[in-house]
Amino acid sequence: MRISELSAKSGVAIPTIKYYLREGLLHQGQQTAATRAEYDEAHLRRLRLIRAMLEVGRLPVASIKKVIEAVEDESLPVHEMLGTAHYALSPAVEPEPGEDWQLARDQVDRLIADLGWDIAPHAPTRDELAQTLVRMRQLGLPIDLTPYAETARKLVSEVEMDKIPFHGPRDAAVEALVLGTVLYGKAFDALRRMAQESESARRLSP
């Protein structure tokens, strides 16, 4: 298809498509004349992925580039490719100076080991969780994350993972991961606050 049709089908404006082509986020089409190129389904899929990362994942262009490099590097196993997208979605957390941080970080590592989870040593989620634990400890909250971890594991293994098309096109798997992580995460967060309201009503209403 021509660029105009690619624009119509994807809902992405032609100047934006040209910007993605210049930035290397979208691979070039098949040149058919000096000023004309043909695009195909793979371009459509890539545009969907870019929009997912930009609009739903709210990732900066630099992070999107890294994820797309991983998508294009066919020698990279699917698990590593998904990890690149996953880590891009995690907020960057700076370790804090002091003993509290090291205590919390050790607690996170111990929790992961106790659960028997397979998490890379450099996964940004370790620092992210440690930051929340530091805050909890400073505020005197009880810190037993095991029920939360068990709940997350059950949800992910029984419901979420089946939605990722691991064995289709690489773009589609990453897109599903990004959309699913962000949007079902938002939905769960709202549902949890709803459940709190409902349970509070049940326990406290006359």
Add this chain to the structure above:
Amino acid sequence: MRISELSAKSGVAIPTIKYYLREGLLHQGQQTAATRAEYDEAHLRRLRLIRAMLEVGRLPVASIKKVIEAVEDESLPVHEMLGTAHYALSPAVEPEPGEDWQLARDQVDRLIADLGWDIAPHAPTRDELAQTLVRMRQLGLPIDLTPYAETARKLVSEVEMDKIPFHGPRDAAVEALVLGTVLYGKAFDALRRMAQESESARRLSP
């Protein structure tokens, strides 16, 4: 205790305490001389609550005022008081024009009815969830929220609600609700992404 001791015990600077007193967020102490007042445990609890809403809940002062009015209005049942804090924590969502919005909003109301949850008709979480559903539909994601709702309900009723001291001082109950909602929410979100990484490793690693 004097204001200097209140400051030392709460970790809140004296000028900040004076600002809270002027704004009516913190109730006045017992005047013992023209320029001297006595503060007590209730002031300490209130300062903890203000910090929780400000630093962890990231609520604007106007919202904090509303919550504190609810805390101070002893005629307001605990469930309503907690609801005020809860609703302040929910992002404000504007209904979008168009059919998609109404469809999503109907779907949310139906889900709540099917679950038999006790959620106020004006709860902001209804619009919040509808907004996420609109996005999911536009992006072609499968929308079956029942497993998420069931998971949230189980977590809330079996783990979270027992942490709220419903029958102690009103400040303490609201503080526990705000801290718990925000911080355990953050922890769950990180744990969910960890579980995804671990499950992806389990399914895809050679």
